[in-house]
């Protein structure tokens with residue numbers, strides 16, 4: 105694991121030919137910014153060769169091939185000179201030059217309000233971008249006397265443990281599974297992989313040399329496993345232990361957890377604060393279809409894949425075409441006899457050529473050897489996926505169209521439709537089935553390199569858009585009366601996403617029950633705190649999911665920084681607890697709801713797991729990453745009832 109804050113460079117030993125070969129794989133904008141560090145000459149980014157912001161993050165920032173070659177040749181000379189010299193680097197560029205470099209690499213002049221946010225992400229001086237300085241200022245003795253309970257050891261729970269450990273706060277993590285990793289432990293279906301670029305989908309402080317741009321599940325599981333081990337988190341986890349009930353004791357200000365280990369041993373744990381890090385997508389949601397239980401063959405949910413069934417030559421029915429089906433159908437289609445895919449709503453697809461590709465040798469070399477190249481490369485990924493598409497999925501109230509929500513959204517729709525046409529335009533029936541009739545980003549957009557649409561063209565894959573009305577012992581029946589006989593049914597029907605913290609029972613002040621309080625409409629302040637539930641902090645809570653911008657790890661890092669700020673306040677002031685003021689919480693949620701109504705995923709013609717049964721968007725953050733980053737720097741004490749001890 106590489107600490108992203110490290111800027112010690114051992115020097116390079118590669119031959120001229122090896123360097124030249126590696127440079128063929130370079131991301132030219134990242135390379136040019138790195139060259140400024142190595143030469144100390146900002147002139148490199150002041151010439152006519154410049155990346156362009158582009159609508160969809162054009163490869164190489166749209167720099168033409170002959171100019172790319174020019175930069176590679178210049179870089180070769182610079183790297184040879186650096187290799188053969190004394191190995192020292194010039195002083196880091198001054199702040200104004202760094203700002204110029206940021207503008208250069210993203211291909212546009214960044215607005216002033218972005219600078220602090222992006223400088224922090226870039227962490228050019230080795231700063232720990234998401235650390236919480238307030239906790240450092242609190243007496244170590246007091247911190248050590250403030251035990252915290254964490255539920256879940258997935259991406260967020262591991263992070264919570266790392267930050268608490270760094271802060272000298274004792275903690276215990278309760279995990280229902282036998283291992284860490286959360287979603288990456290649970291989802292083992294064939295083809296499972298991340299769809300955010302991995303250099304971005306990784307902790308800011310724990311970077312590694314990823315084998316692929318978008319890693320498969322096993323690689324991600326091993327990353328989280330390794331981080332948990334290296335950061336000393338594993339020994340704090342109680343595995344195979346499920347929380348049944350969490351209860352706030354008003355008199356002591358303690359949270360009490362009633363847990364069951366190995367399905368039988370009951371015990372009670374106590375802590376001063378409770379952090380829930382249970383994810384949004386791990387309780388499989390089976391559909392309710394007449395006769396489901398009568399099917400005479402294996403039937404399982406994609407999130408609980410039953411690997412014991414050999415699918416070779418089998419007839420398989422797949423219900424659903426969300427992100428999970430999208431990844432496993434191409435895999436099973438290669439060996440199955442027939443795959444009948446029941447599609448209710450087609451997905452929009454964001455083409456990414458490199459989606460399944462290994463990171464080429466040369467790129468690895470550049471990331472590991474060229475000073476500051478990896479930092480700028482990650483920065484570019486961060487920017488492209490941060491606010492990148494947000495503008496094109498926002499509703500324009502004056503835009504009159506039944507499908508798209510704005511001119512930019514329409515432009516995106518046309519572009520994505522053309523992509524589908526380029527793949528399956530020669531089959532009008534399939535084309536009609538593959539083009540969504542809702543705005544891009546109305547639902548989760550799926551990243552692909554053509555695999556899905558190519559799979560749908562296979563002779564052994566059949567896409568059925570008629571409604572499933574019943575299941576019987578032989579297979580599935582649709583509203584047209586057609587019967588599809590299958591050997592196996594796989595439900596790729598998603599998760600109980602908006603039943604936050606379910607099925608745990610959570611009791612706050614005066615014995616209030618959280619699920620009753622929410623009444624199917626989960627809300628929290630900043631997605632983190634809930635009035636009447638003192639010292640309860642959610643990670644990946646209500647309205648902290650993102651659709652087109654950023655990596656969810658960014659959100660967790662912001663959330664944990666904020667939570668540490670809350671703990672600092674409680675510990676330092678010897679409080680019993682913090683309780684979010686209802687008026688702050690309510691005003692915040694009004695703002696969130698209004699924001700979501702202005703986004704494509706809030707459009708009334710879209711059904712998705714982002715909305716609850718009342719049609720309210722319970723999952724998504726509708727604003728920029730910068731706004732969440734700013735709001736979660738540290739708690740404002742006036743947002744909270746400060747409950748005094750005694």
Ligand code: NAP
Nearest residue numbers: 297298299391424425426427428448449548596597598713
């Ligand atoms: P999902 O996006 O909720 O998709 C469920 C699918 O099942 C939809 O196509 C839905 O149709 C269909 N469906 C549900 N009930 C049905 C019924 N009764 N009859 C017919 N079709 C039915 O679930 P998912 O694919 O598991 O993905 C969930 C989320 O997990 C994703 O959005 C993503 O955030 C995450 N995920 C991420 C990755 C990744 O990063 N690579 C991979 C997998 C999942 P409708 O659309 O019409 O409702």
